[in-house]
Amino acid sequence: MNIVLLNPEIPYNTGNIGRSCVLTNTKLHLIKPLGFSLDEKQIKRSGLDYWHLVDLKVWESYDEFMEANKGKKIYYAxxxxxxxxxxxxxxxxxxxxxxxxxxGIPENILNANKDMCITIPMIKMGRSLNLSNSAAIILYEAFRQLNFNFNE
Incomplete structure (x- = not known):
């Protein structure tokens, strides 16, 4: 599996997601610009001693990511x-x-990929769930469907 963070802003979320990626054998893709440096202690602190194990690919732009992953199935949360x-x-x-x-993901990207957009149901009171929680919820549903085959 692959988790993609488009222009993430909060290092703690990215660190938490990185830790989940390590423990599920999932590749983490970060698309610049990032709202933090990958050298920041916050990202390493939230990723604990797993951060150096993250299978990480950093992309310079959304266009570069899309060009390199033509034909791949991408869901947009x-x-x-x-x-x-x-x-x-x-x-x-x-x-x-x-x-x-x-x-969130820009409207032009969502509009170009309507059939691939997915959501986590919640009551209307809130705007959205925390990013690292959302990533974990969807990632674990994907692995549930795959019988938790992490391809270790």
């Missing part, structure tokens, strides 16, 4: 769709993209 994450059939090498914490 958003609050702006009705299709639940549990309604899709994940496959072993799928990508699950999350946008920046403060604004």
């Amino acid at each position: 958003t609050t702006k769709t009705k299709q639940k994450y549990s309604d899709v059939r994940f496959e072993e090498n799928d990508f699950i993209m999350f946008g920046p914490e403060s604004r």
